[in-house]
Amino acid sequence: MAMHKTAAQAVGASALAALVLTACGGDENGSGDADQEMLNNAGTLQVCSDVPYPPFEYYDAEGEVVGFDIDIAEAIAESLDVELEIVQTGFEGIQSGVALDSNTCDLAISGMTITEERAGNMLFSEPYLDDNLGLLAATDADVASLEDLEGLTVGVQTETTGADYATEAGYDVRDYPDSGLLIQGLESGQVDAAIGNISILGYQAGESDTSEFIEEIDTGEQLGIAAQSENTELIDAVNEALAEMDSSGEMQELEDSWFREGDTPEEGDAEGEASEEPTEDAATEDEGDE
Incomplete structure (x- = not known):
């Protein structure tokens, strides 16, 4: 190539x-x-x-x-x-x-x-690529489906279809500027669950010991x-x-x-982003993905 x-x-x-x-x-x-x-x-x-x-x-x-x-x-x-x-x-x-x-x-x-x-x-x-949304939740959040999100904080990536879905559903939403900070927010306990494209969250679930993939949301999306x-x-x-x-x-x-x-290159932190902890300011920036 x-x-x-x-x-x-x-x-x-x-x-x-x-x-x-x-x-x-x-x-x-x-x-x-x-x-x-x-x-x-x-x-x-x-x-x-x-x-x-x-x-x-x-x-x-x-x-x-x-x-x-x-x-x-x-x-x-x-x-x-x-x-x-x-x-x-x-x-x-x-x-x-x-x-x-x-x-x-x-x-x-x-x-x-x-x-x-x-x-x-x-x-x-x-x-x-065909893609749907998915629900990822912390293993200790006692979430078995979308119906369990009432009263919990749901993380999303700004300007994405996942953010649109969670907002329209009336969940308590917290925005993150990119998927890396969204996953960090879930792992650090800032949010109880995350909604985003299944291609992303399914991949992240396979890399994490603290979160699990809960449910696919059939939205019929295509990239x-x-x-x-x-x-x-x-x-x-x-x-x-x-x-x-x-x-x-x-x-x-x-x-x-x-x-x-699952045999893909390991992630690095060439830009210093992968190793940073998400902050309150970072969670409100206005860039996203998907």
Whole structure:
């Protein structure tokens, strides 16, 4: 697969300045016109992703960004015959479409559920993963189902479908800016349970001795890759790459590796985030994932 490099610093709101669109270079037969400025920078596919969000994207012990989404991004970059650059970006900028519209990246690949609201701000690929919500609870919280959450504090990640579900259900909700802090909040006793995508919480449950997976919530969610609303050429190329991954069996191999077999790279704390205890201030920041 294509080699990738990681942007050294997260992109904040002040850094979402527009970049000059640069057309991809054409081949010897002059195919540059067909590219129609498909990428911001010729020869490089820039992908916005909110790190960490294991197993979709996170730092391994060597400080490299790895994960299910990253493997897919590498396959897409290889199909386009370009280099991959991961641009760490807060999820609010991703799910709102701001990161794409400001040309911070060409694609957003960040475990993002396709919703009607988001589809109004960006162009989605065909779904690449089916996903539901799930309930994770502390082992000593005496939670056997969603019905047991009354009077308990439920942790969610801000701006996610899990946060929407928990809020609409009327639970006592506490927001966290990313999934790592959400899980830390559950393990430290700040919250009694957590609601989020089953692909994330199921993975975390397998890594924890203090929490257990309780229940799947059938919401019929699907994850998609997004580009600027007008960039149909790039999304067509993404869909072709995804279709090839499906037909070759590569997508199933990745799903098995990241979600079922459990033989994945160990998490590290390259940005100092994985080792930090969640704080009251951190729990109220306005970025999230999913």
